[in-house]
Amino acid sequence: MLKIRLRRQVKYRIAFLLLTIAVYVLGFHLLPEQLTNTREELSLAVVTALYFVLLPVLYWYWIIKIGAQKPWKMLVVLSLSSLMARLSYPHEVAEYFEFIAWLRYPIIAVLLLIELYLMVSIIKGLWQARKASGDPRLTIVEQFAAMAQPEPSAETVKRESINPNKPSESDLPPIPDEKRLTLGLILATEPASWYYAIPYFSRRHPEAIGSLNLLSAKPWHALVVIVGLMAASAVSYSLLDGISHIAALFVSGLLLYSILLMAANYRISRYYSLYQRADKLIINNGMWGFMVVDFTQISELKLGHFNCQVSQDDTTHSDAPEILTLGRGEANAQLIFKQPQVYYGAMGQLPESLTVVNLVVEDPQALADTLTLSVVLDKAS
Numbered sequence: 001m002l003k004i005r006l007r008r009q010v011k012y013r014i015a016f017l018l019l020t021i022a023v024y025v026l027g028f029h030l031l032p033e034q035l036t037n038t039r040e041e042l043s044l045a046v047v048t049a050l051y052f053v054l055l056p057v058l059y060w061y062w063i064i065k066i067g068a069q070k071p072w073k074m075l076v077v078l079s080l081s082s083l084m085a086r087l088s089y090p091h092e093v094a095e096y097f098e099f100i101a102w103l104r105y106p107i108i109a110v111l112l113l114i115e116l117y118l119m120v121s122i123i124k125g126l127w128q129a130r131k132a133s134g135d136p137r138l139t140i141v142e143q144f145a146a147m148a149q150p151e152p153s154a155e156t157v158k159r160e161s162i163n164p165n166k167p168s169e170s171d172l173p174p175i176p177d178e179k180r181l182t183l184g185l186i187l188a189t190e191p192a193s194w195y196y197a198i199p200y201f202s203r204r205h206p207e208a209i210g211s212l213n214l215l216s217a218k219p220w221h222a223l224v225v226i227v228g229l230m231a232a233s234a235v236s237y238s239l240l241d242g243i244s245h246i247a248a249l250f251v252s253g254l255l256l257y258s259i260l261l262m263a264a265n266y267r268i269s270r271y272y273s274l275y276q277r278a279d280k281l282i283i284n285n286g287m288w289g290f291m292v293v294d295f296t297q298i299s300e301l302k303l304g305h306f307n308c309q310v311s312q313d314d315t316t317h318s319d320a321p322e323i324l325t326l327g328r329g330e331a332n333a334q335l336i337f338k339q340p341q342v343y344y345g346a347m348g349q350l351p352e353s354l355t356v357v358n359l360v361v362e363d364p365q366a367l368a369d370t371l372t373l374s375v376v377l378d379k380a381s
Helices: 008-030 038-065 071-088 091-102 104-131 136-148 154-162 178-197 219-240 245-271 364-370
Strands: 208-210 274-277 280-285 289-294 298-306 324-326 331-345 350-359 376-379
Touching (some): 008 038, 008 071, 136 289, 178 245, 331 364
Parallel strands (some): 298 376, 324 350
Antiparallel strands (some): 208 274
16 A cells, blocks of 8 residues: 655645645635625635735745745745735726736746747757766756855954864855755756756766665656656647647647656656765755765764654654655665755755755665765664
Protein backbone atom coordinates (compact mmCIF):
# COMPACT_ATOMS: atom_id res chain seq x y z
CA MET A 1 0.00 0.00 0.00
CA LEU A 2 1.40 3.40 -1.02
CA LYS A 3 1.89 5.70 1.95
CA ILE A 4 2.48 9.39 1.28
CA ARG A 5 4.14 11.24 4.13
CA LEU A 6 3.94 15.00 4.02
CA ARG A 7 5.77 17.39 6.28
CA ARG A 8 3.86 19.96 8.26
CA GLN A 9 4.92 22.81 5.94
CA VAL A 10 3.76 20.91 2.85
CA LYS A 11 0.40 20.03 4.43
CA TYR A 12 -0.25 23.71 5.18
CA ARG A 13 0.74 24.75 1.66
CA ILE A 14 -1.67 22.25 0.12
CA ALA A 15 -4.39 23.27 2.58
CA PHE A 16 -3.92 26.96 1.72
CA LEU A 17 -4.04 26.25 -2.01
CA LEU A 18 -7.30 24.31 -1.71
CA LEU A 19 -8.82 26.90 0.62
CA THR A 20 -7.83 29.75 -1.71
CA ILE A 21 -9.50 28.05 -4.68
CA ALA A 22 -12.63 27.42 -2.61
CA VAL A 23 -12.79 31.04 -1.37
CA TYR A 24 -12.44 32.54 -4.84
CA VAL A 25 -14.99 30.16 -6.36
CA LEU A 26 -17.37 30.99 -3.50
CA GLY A 27 -16.84 34.70 -4.09
CA PHE A 28 -17.76 34.46 -7.77
CA HIS A 29 -20.93 32.52 -6.91
CA LEU A 30 -22.10 34.65 -3.95
CA LEU A 31 -21.54 38.16 -5.25
CA PRO A 32 -24.29 39.74 -7.40
CA GLU A 33 -23.72 42.05 -10.35
CA GLN A 34 -25.29 44.97 -8.45
CA LEU A 35 -26.05 45.76 -4.81
CA THR A 36 -29.82 46.12 -4.37
CA ASN A 37 -30.56 45.00 -0.82
CA THR A 38 -29.01 44.42 2.60
CA ARG A 39 -28.47 40.73 2.02
CA GLU A 40 -26.29 41.39 -0.98
CA GLU A 41 -24.30 43.98 0.98
CA LEU A 42 -23.79 41.40 3.71
CA SER A 43 -22.53 38.90 1.11
CA LEU A 44 -20.07 41.54 -0.13
CA ALA A 45 -18.82 42.13 3.42
CA VAL A 46 -18.34 38.41 4.02
CA VAL A 47 -16.48 37.87 0.75
CA THR A 48 -14.30 40.94 1.41
CA ALA A 49 -13.38 39.55 4.82
CA LEU A 50 -12.47 36.23 3.19
CA TYR A 51 -10.39 37.89 0.45
CA PHE A 52 -8.51 40.49 2.49
CA VAL A 53 -8.57 39.21 6.08
CA LEU A 54 -8.82 35.42 6.21
CA LEU A 55 -6.53 34.57 3.28
CA PRO A 56 -3.73 37.06 4.19
CA VAL A 57 -3.80 35.97 7.84
CA LEU A 58 -3.65 32.29 6.93
CA TYR A 59 -0.94 32.99 4.35
CA TRP A 60 1.12 34.78 6.97
CA TYR A 61 0.83 31.98 9.48
CA TRP A 62 0.75 28.87 7.28
CA ILE A 63 3.17 29.88 4.53
CA ILE A 64 5.44 32.55 5.98
CA LYS A 65 5.67 31.58 9.66
CA ILE A 66 5.34 27.79 9.48
CA GLY A 67 7.00 27.55 6.06
CA ALA A 68 9.81 29.95 7.07
CA GLN A 69 9.38 32.20 4.02
CA LYS A 70 10.13 35.90 3.60
CA PRO A 71 7.46 38.49 4.55
CA TRP A 72 7.60 40.19 1.12
CA LYS A 73 5.77 37.17 -0.31
CA MET A 74 2.59 38.56 1.29
CA LEU A 75 2.32 40.62 -1.89
CA VAL A 76 1.36 37.44 -3.72
CA VAL A 77 -1.90 36.81 -1.88
CA LEU A 78 -2.79 40.53 -1.64
CA SER A 79 -2.30 41.04 -5.37
CA LEU A 80 -4.27 37.91 -6.19
CA SER A 81 -7.16 38.94 -3.93
CA SER A 82 -7.21 42.40 -5.53
CA LEU A 83 -7.45 40.82 -8.97
CA MET A 84 -10.27 38.51 -7.86
CA ALA A 85 -12.09 41.49 -6.33
CA ARG A 86 -11.83 43.39 -9.61
CA LEU A 87 -13.33 40.44 -11.48
CA SER A 88 -16.01 39.30 -9.02
CA TYR A 89 -17.22 42.42 -7.15
CA PRO A 90 -20.36 44.35 -8.19
CA HIS A 91 -19.64 47.09 -10.71
CA GLU A 92 -20.01 50.01 -8.29
CA VAL A 93 -17.45 48.45 -5.95
CA ALA A 94 -15.19 46.83 -8.52
CA GLU A 95 -14.31 50.24 -9.96
CA TYR A 96 -12.25 50.90 -6.84
CA PHE A 97 -10.01 48.07 -8.00
CA GLU A 98 -9.69 49.58 -11.47
CA PHE A 99 -5.96 49.94 -10.90
CA ILE A 100 -5.77 46.19 -11.49
CA ALA A 101 -7.30 46.69 -14.95
CA TRP A 102 -4.64 49.25 -15.79
CA LEU A 103 -2.10 46.55 -15.14
CA ARG A 104 -3.32 44.64 -18.19
CA TYR A 105 -1.11 46.74 -20.44
CA PRO A 106 2.16 45.98 -18.64
CA ILE A 107 0.94 42.39 -18.24
CA ILE A 108 0.45 42.10 -22.01
CA ALA A 109 3.90 43.57 -22.50
CA VAL A 110 5.35 41.11 -20.01
CA LEU A 111 3.61 38.21 -21.79
CA LEU A 112 5.10 39.31 -25.10
CA LEU A 113 8.51 39.53 -23.47
CA ILE A 114 7.99 36.05 -22.02
CA GLU A 115 7.18 34.71 -25.48
CA LEU A 116 10.34 36.34 -26.84
CA TYR A 117 12.32 35.08 -23.87
CA LEU A 118 11.12 31.52 -24.44
CA MET A 119 12.27 31.61 -28.04
CA VAL A 120 15.65 33.07 -27.09
CA SER A 121 16.07 30.86 -24.02
CA ILE A 122 15.45 27.68 -26.02
CA ILE A 123 18.24 28.55 -28.42
CA LYS A 124 20.48 29.89 -25.66
CA GLY A 125 19.69 26.94 -23.40
CA LEU A 126 20.64 24.51 -26.13
CA TRP A 127 23.92 26.32 -26.76
CA GLN A 128 24.83 26.64 -23.08
CA ALA A 129 23.89 23.04 -22.33
CA ARG A 130 26.07 21.87 -25.21
CA LYS A 131 29.19 23.26 -23.52
CA ALA A 132 28.12 22.95 -19.89
CA SER A 133 30.31 20.93 -17.54
CA GLY A 134 27.79 20.93 -14.69
CA ASP A 135 24.31 21.83 -13.52
CA PRO A 136 23.58 25.49 -14.46
CA ARG A 137 21.64 25.89 -11.20
CA LEU A 138 24.80 25.27 -9.21
CA THR A 139 26.53 28.06 -11.09
CA ILE A 140 23.76 30.47 -10.03
CA VAL A 141 24.02 29.39 -6.38
CA GLU A 142 27.80 29.75 -6.39
CA GLN A 143 27.66 33.16 -8.03
CA PHE A 144 25.16 34.54 -5.51
CA ALA A 145 27.04 32.97 -2.61
CA ALA A 146 30.22 34.72 -3.77
CA MET A 147 28.35 38.03 -4.13
CA ALA A 148 26.86 37.62 -0.64
CA GLN A 149 30.20 36.93 1.04
CA PRO A 150 31.39 40.37 2.25
CA GLU A 151 34.98 41.43 2.40
CA PRO A 152 36.27 41.41 6.02
CA SER A 153 36.55 44.88 7.51
CA ALA A 154 39.69 46.23 9.15
CA GLU A 155 38.03 45.91 12.55
CA THR A 156 37.20 42.26 11.85
CA VAL A 157 40.76 41.50 10.81
CA LYS A 158 42.06 43.14 13.98
CA ARG A 159 39.61 41.20 16.15
CA GLU A 160 40.60 37.91 14.51
CA SER A 161 44.27 38.62 15.11
CA ILE A 162 43.58 39.16 18.83
CA ASN A 163 41.28 36.11 19.18
CA PRO A 164 42.31 33.65 16.46
CA ASN A 165 40.30 30.78 18.03
CA LYS A 166 37.01 32.68 17.93
CA PRO A 167 34.84 31.98 14.85
CA SER A 168 35.13 34.85 12.41
CA GLU A 169 32.44 36.50 10.32
CA SER A 170 34.03 35.12 7.21
CA ASP A 171 33.47 31.59 8.51
CA LEU A 172 29.71 32.10 8.62
CA PRO A 173 27.71 30.92 5.62
CA PRO A 174 26.88 33.70 3.14
CA ILE A 175 23.31 34.93 2.99
CA PRO A 176 22.42 35.76 -0.64
CA ASP A 177 19.60 38.06 -1.69
CA GLU A 178 16.66 35.64 -1.84
CA LYS A 179 14.66 37.62 -4.41
CA ARG A 180 17.56 37.79 -6.85
CA LEU A 181 18.55 34.19 -6.20
CA THR A 182 14.95 33.04 -6.76
CA LEU A 183 14.83 34.81 -10.12
CA GLY A 184 18.23 33.40 -11.01
CA LEU A 185 17.10 29.84 -10.29
CA ILE A 186 13.97 30.37 -12.41
CA LEU A 187 16.13 31.38 -15.34
CA ALA A 188 18.61 28.57 -14.68
CA THR A 189 15.88 25.92 -14.80
CA GLU A 190 15.62 26.34 -18.57
CA PRO A 191 19.24 25.42 -19.49
CA ALA A 192 19.26 22.84 -16.69
CA SER A 193 16.30 21.08 -18.32
CA TRP A 194 18.09 20.87 -21.64
CA TYR A 195 21.31 19.84 -19.90
CA TYR A 196 19.75 16.84 -18.16
CA ALA A 197 17.12 15.87 -20.74
CA ILE A 198 19.62 15.22 -23.53
CA PRO A 199 22.35 12.70 -22.60
CA TYR A 200 24.88 14.24 -24.99
CA PHE A 201 24.79 17.55 -23.12
CA SER A 202 25.42 15.92 -19.72
CA ARG A 203 28.13 13.54 -20.95
CA ARG A 204 30.76 15.30 -18.80
CA HIS A 205 28.61 15.23 -15.67
CA PRO A 206 30.34 13.91 -12.49
CA GLU A 207 29.57 10.29 -11.69
CA ALA A 208 26.98 9.55 -9.01
CA ILE A 209 28.20 8.41 -5.59
CA GLY A 210 24.80 7.09 -4.58
CA SER A 211 21.16 7.05 -5.57
CA LEU A 212 18.03 8.25 -3.81
CA ASN A 213 14.97 6.03 -3.99
CA LEU A 214 12.74 8.40 -5.95
CA LEU A 215 9.44 7.65 -7.67
CA SER A 216 10.45 9.98 -10.50
CA ALA A 217 13.42 7.69 -11.22
CA LYS A 218 11.12 4.85 -12.33
CA PRO A 219 10.75 4.49 -16.12
CA TRP A 220 7.04 3.68 -15.86
CA HIS A 221 6.43 6.90 -13.90
CA ALA A 222 8.16 9.01 -16.55
CA LEU A 223 6.19 7.24 -19.29
CA VAL A 224 2.86 7.82 -17.55
CA VAL A 225 3.61 11.51 -16.98
CA ILE A 226 4.74 12.09 -20.57
CA VAL A 227 1.71 10.31 -22.03
CA GLY A 228 -0.51 12.30 -19.67
CA LEU A 229 1.02 15.58 -20.84
CA MET A 230 0.49 14.63 -24.46
CA ALA A 231 -3.13 13.73 -23.78
CA ALA A 232 -3.67 16.95 -21.79
CA SER A 233 -2.18 18.95 -24.66
CA ALA A 234 -4.55 17.39 -27.18
CA VAL A 235 -7.60 17.83 -24.92
CA SER A 236 -6.75 21.45 -24.06
CA TYR A 237 -6.32 22.33 -27.73
CA SER A 238 -9.68 20.81 -28.66
CA LEU A 239 -11.44 22.61 -25.80
CA LEU A 240 -9.83 26.03 -26.28
CA ASP A 241 -9.70 26.16 -30.08
CA GLY A 242 -13.35 27.20 -30.30
CA ILE A 243 -12.75 30.02 -27.80
CA SER A 244 -9.35 31.31 -28.84
CA HIS A 245 -6.99 29.75 -31.34
CA ILE A 246 -4.00 31.61 -29.86
CA ALA A 247 -4.86 30.45 -26.34
CA ALA A 248 -5.27 26.88 -27.59
CA LEU A 249 -1.85 26.96 -29.25
CA PHE A 250 -0.22 28.55 -26.20
CA VAL A 251 -1.64 26.14 -23.61
CA SER A 252 -1.16 22.99 -25.67
CA GLY A 253 2.34 24.06 -26.69
CA LEU A 254 3.25 24.77 -23.08
CA LEU A 255 2.07 21.31 -22.04
CA LEU A 256 4.09 19.69 -24.81
CA TYR A 257 7.13 21.74 -23.88
CA SER A 258 6.80 20.45 -20.30
CA ILE A 259 7.80 17.02 -21.61
CA LEU A 260 11.36 18.34 -21.75
CA LEU A 261 11.22 19.13 -18.02
CA MET A 262 9.79 15.68 -17.26
CA ALA A 263 12.56 14.00 -19.25
CA ALA A 264 15.14 15.99 -17.32
CA ASN A 265 13.38 15.13 -14.07
CA TYR A 266 13.60 11.42 -14.90
CA ARG A 267 17.28 11.44 -15.85
CA ILE A 268 18.43 13.54 -12.89
CA SER A 269 16.43 11.35 -10.49
CA ARG A 270 17.74 8.11 -11.96
CA TYR A 271 21.38 8.94 -12.60
CA TYR A 272 22.41 12.09 -10.68
CA SER A 273 20.46 12.25 -7.40
CA LEU A 274 23.68 12.08 -5.33
CA TYR A 275 27.06 13.14 -6.62
CA GLN A 276 30.20 15.00 -5.66
CA ARG A 277 31.40 18.16 -7.36
CA ALA A 278 34.79 19.44 -6.16
CA ASP A 279 34.47 19.64 -2.35
CA LYS A 280 30.65 19.71 -2.30
CA LEU A 281 27.92 17.10 -2.01
CA ILE A 282 25.01 17.66 -4.39
CA ILE A 283 21.62 16.19 -3.47
CA ASN A 284 18.96 16.31 -6.20
CA ASN A 285 15.31 15.62 -5.44
CA GLY A 286 14.61 15.44 -9.15
CA MET A 287 14.23 18.83 -10.81
CA TRP A 288 11.93 19.87 -7.97
CA GLY A 289 14.62 20.63 -5.38
CA PHE A 290 18.30 20.34 -4.59
CA MET A 291 20.94 21.01 -1.95
CA VAL A 292 24.58 22.05 -2.24
CA VAL A 293 26.51 21.08 0.89
CA ASP A 294 30.18 21.77 1.50
CA PHE A 295 31.85 18.69 2.97
CA THR A 296 33.33 20.83 5.74
CA GLN A 297 29.77 21.66 6.88
CA ILE A 298 28.80 17.99 7.39
CA SER A 299 29.01 17.10 11.04
CA GLU A 300 27.83 13.49 10.87
CA LEU A 301 26.49 10.89 8.50
CA LYS A 302 24.41 8.37 10.40
CA LEU A 303 23.21 5.03 9.06
CA GLY A 304 20.15 3.29 10.44
CA HIS A 305 16.43 3.91 10.47
CA PHE A 306 15.12 7.43 11.06
CA ASN A 307 11.72 9.07 11.31
CA CYS A 308 10.73 12.62 10.43
CA GLN A 309 10.59 13.88 14.01
CA VAL A 310 13.40 15.51 15.98
CA SER A 311 13.54 14.06 19.46
CA GLN A 312 13.87 16.90 21.95
CA ASP A 313 13.39 16.83 25.70
CA ASP A 314 11.63 20.18 25.83
CA THR A 315 8.98 19.43 23.20
CA THR A 316 6.29 16.86 22.84
CA HIS A 317 6.41 14.40 19.97
CA SER A 318 3.65 16.23 18.09
CA ASP A 319 5.29 19.65 18.53
CA ALA A 320 8.79 18.55 17.55
CA PRO A 321 10.05 20.01 14.27
CA GLU A 322 9.89 17.72 11.27
CA ILE A 323 12.95 16.68 9.31
CA LEU A 324 12.98 16.86 5.54
CA THR A 325 13.16 13.37 4.04
CA LEU A 326 14.42 13.05 0.49
CA GLY A 327 13.42 9.79 -1.15
CA ARG A 328 10.52 7.35 -1.07
CA GLY A 329 10.27 4.93 1.82
CA GLU A 330 11.87 4.73 5.25
CA ALA A 331 14.93 6.91 5.73
CA ASN A 332 18.14 4.87 6.14
CA ALA A 333 20.69 7.70 6.27
CA GLN A 334 20.80 11.01 8.07
CA LEU A 335 23.02 14.02 7.42
CA ILE A 336 23.67 16.46 10.27
CA PHE A 337 25.20 19.83 9.43
CA LYS A 338 27.37 22.13 11.49
CA GLN A 339 25.46 25.16 10.22
CA PRO A 340 22.07 25.44 8.49
CA GLN A 341 22.13 24.47 4.81
CA VAL A 342 19.61 25.61 2.22
CA TYR A 343 17.28 23.21 0.41
CA TYR A 344 15.98 24.91 -2.73
CA GLY A 345 12.49 23.45 -3.07
CA ALA A 346 9.86 24.13 -5.74
CA MET A 347 12.62 24.75 -8.30
CA GLY A 348 14.19 27.33 -6.01
CA GLN A 349 10.99 29.18 -5.11
CA LEU A 350 10.65 27.76 -1.56
CA PRO A 351 14.09 27.74 0.09
CA GLU A 352 14.41 26.19 3.55
CA SER A 353 17.32 26.30 6.01
CA LEU A 354 17.94 22.84 7.47
CA THR A 355 20.34 21.45 10.06
CA VAL A 356 19.31 17.82 9.52
CA VAL A 357 18.09 15.95 6.45
CA ASN A 358 17.02 12.32 6.09
CA LEU A 359 17.83 10.34 2.96
CA VAL A 360 16.29 7.20 1.49
CA VAL A 361 19.32 5.74 -0.27
CA GLU A 362 19.40 2.53 -2.28
CA ASP A 363 22.85 1.60 -0.87
CA PRO A 364 23.59 3.63 2.28
CA GLN A 365 26.80 1.77 3.11
CA ALA A 366 28.28 2.58 -0.31
CA LEU A 367 27.45 6.26 0.27
CA ALA A 368 29.07 6.09 3.71
CA ASP A 369 32.21 4.50 2.28
CA THR A 370 32.48 7.25 -0.31
CA LEU A 371 32.15 10.02 2.27
CA THR A 372 34.39 8.41 4.90
CA LEU A 373 37.22 10.86 4.34
CA SER A 374 34.92 13.87 4.68
CA VAL A 375 32.48 13.09 7.49
CA VAL A 376 32.34 11.24 10.80
CA LEU A 377 30.27 8.09 10.66
CA ASP A 378 27.98 7.11 13.48
CA LYS A 379 25.81 4.08 12.92
CA ALA A 380 22.52 4.28 14.75
CA SER A 381 21.13 1.14 16.17
